[in-house]
Amino acid sequence: MAESDPHAKRGPGRSWNELALQDTNGVPDYLLADYEPDLGDEPLDVSRFVSRAFFDLEMERMWPRVWQFAAREEEMPDPGDTVVYEYGEKSFLLVRQADRTIRAFYNACLHRGRKLRLTGGKVKDLRCPYHAFTWNADGSLKTIPCRWDFKHLEGKDMALPEVQVGLWGGYVFIKEESGGMSLEDYLAPLPDHFRDWRPEECYTVKWGGKVLKANWKVCMEAFIEAFHVIATHPQILPFTADTNSKYTLFSDHTNLTITPFGVTSTHVPAADREEQWVIDQFLKYNGRVVEPGMEVVVNEGETARQAMGAFNRKRFGKMIGRDISHVSDAEVQDAFTYNVFPNFSPWGGYGPAVVYRWRPWPDENHTLMEVRLIQRAKPDETPPKCPEMVLIPEDVDWEPMFGQLGAVLNQDMANIPHVHSGMKALRDGKVELAHYQESRIRHWHRTIDKYLAGEL
The missing domain is CATH 2.102.10.10 (Rieske [2Fe-2S] iron-sulphur domain)
Known part of the structure; x- marks a missing residue:
């Protein structure tokens, strides 16, 4: 895909690239690259989400052909x-x-x-x-x-x-079907991006799933844009630059959102953006236990983002038994939410990672959503036996299993079934999308269309 103008204006405030260029250590060049093809602004037809006929076409022409x-x-x-x-x-x-x-x-x-x-x-x-x-x-x-x-x-x-x-x-x-792209080509550029993050050295710590009353795309789309943070997750705005997220569309099968942490959202009044306050809000929300010598203090001339980067380099380095003093602030705190078409989302970076998966379960009105936490084993560490997936009942929260991540998931779950049922009430049957912040949604629908047309 052709690269867009990297200086194109996005939301107010500094772009992720501008933030990354101020990192204590250098950010990998591949993260600074821009791949933003113009996909237009046409609305999506609601039948793509609620029609049994459309679902059957996906099951026939798309799912058997994808990795x-x-x-x-x-x-x-x-x-x-x-x-x-x-x-x-x-x-x-x-x-x-x-x-x-x-x-x-x-x-x-x-x-x-x-x-x-x-x-x-x-x-x-x-x-x-x-x-x-x-x-x-x-x-x-x-x-x-x-x-x-x-x-x-x-x-x-x-x-x-x-x-x-x-x-x-x-x-x-x-x-299922033979031929087509090799897995390596299908995943590109993830194998290059994840080379230093080493997911092959990780093991599953927790794994939960829940059957949701919504189409698989409705579920997946709730986790590939940060635009919803202002209404759905307002508690994280003091330390999450939602509108400054970067959206990158690599190929038919891979894309990425990078959401900066350690920076206050532009939705929060400017008077409340003192750097130490940003750190304090992050620690308060996440319930971090700060060990002696591991306090997070913003020194004079330092940003909250730089202070959090230094803190996480020490914390994650100790956790994985590696020296990561050379890595960027971004790679130890930002949300690198990669997606592989159609239903696999591994987070990048050096800390414990989240992995999402969505599966039609079994029809157009239900989805099995899974959340898995993985972390890297220390050298010579024998990982524990992989836990089985815990199927969480519909009326039970995610929070007991996943802590603060579970609290965020609960907020997402409060939307998803009502998005699906609400789509059926749309008078004109059209779903509108933001041009940039929801570009990954449009990107996936373009890929679906290619499979249904026999182009992939």
Whole structure:
């Protein structure tokens, strides 16, 4: 995509690039690059979110052709370990092989179609609970009970059908249809951007999910723009420069929002923007326990952003057992919210990271939203066993599991089902978008259209 004018005016105040150029340490050049193609201002038709016919087209022409984040490798560390990955009405079974590779099969018995497994776990083979048809871990047929009654299957390929598997950064991806882009090309430029952040060294700390009464796109779109902060998350405005976020559209399959922290929103009156006040508000909201020698004090001539950068370099460096004194303020405090089409969002940076995933569950009116926290293991540290996803009931808050992040998620959840139901009440059936701050939403809909038209 062509680069836009990097000096194009955005919201009031300093742009993220201007803030980054004042960092204590240099920001990687790739984060300063601008990729902002003009996608126009046409409204979106509401049928894209609420129509069963549109949903069926996505399921037929888009989902089978995209790379989907199916698991983290720590979910299946040893040969024989399995993971069940599902979306819509489809189910897949990932199996760690004896040679430590991972293969993925359609999760259905080739006899009567019963799911081979309902959950992950360790197996020696894949045995159907209904009639005991059994396959080896590599998908080859092992046993047909009463084989004398299935002479018509002799000579027929009875291996479990497979889908493509790709690995990057500790993440396991699957793709149903063969051909198309390699995973590396599909993810670009994430592998380059994350090289120093090392997601392959991370492990899952917490993992929760909740079924939401909304289309998968309604859920996903709530987390790819910072425009909603002023109304939905006003408590973070003292230390979050929401309107100064940077939106970058890399390719058909990847984009990024960078939201600066340690800077007060332009929505907050100027009189309240003393630098120490910004830090104090951040610590108050996040409930940080400051260890001796790790106080966050803004020295004369220093900004809150620089002070928080210095604090986090010490804190995160100690947490991961690495010297990160050389890294930028941005990489230890800003929200680097990457998205990989259609439903995978890993956060970048050096601190503990958030990973989002959204899956149709199972129709156009419901979505399984998952939130996973990962953190990097120290050198020679043996990570704990990966926790299973906790399915949080609809009427239970996220906060008990995720703390302050959960409080923010609760605020988002208060919007999402009502966005979906409200769309059905739109008189003209049109959804309007901000030109810049919601450009990532329009970007994803352009990609959907390309898949539906057979261009990708």
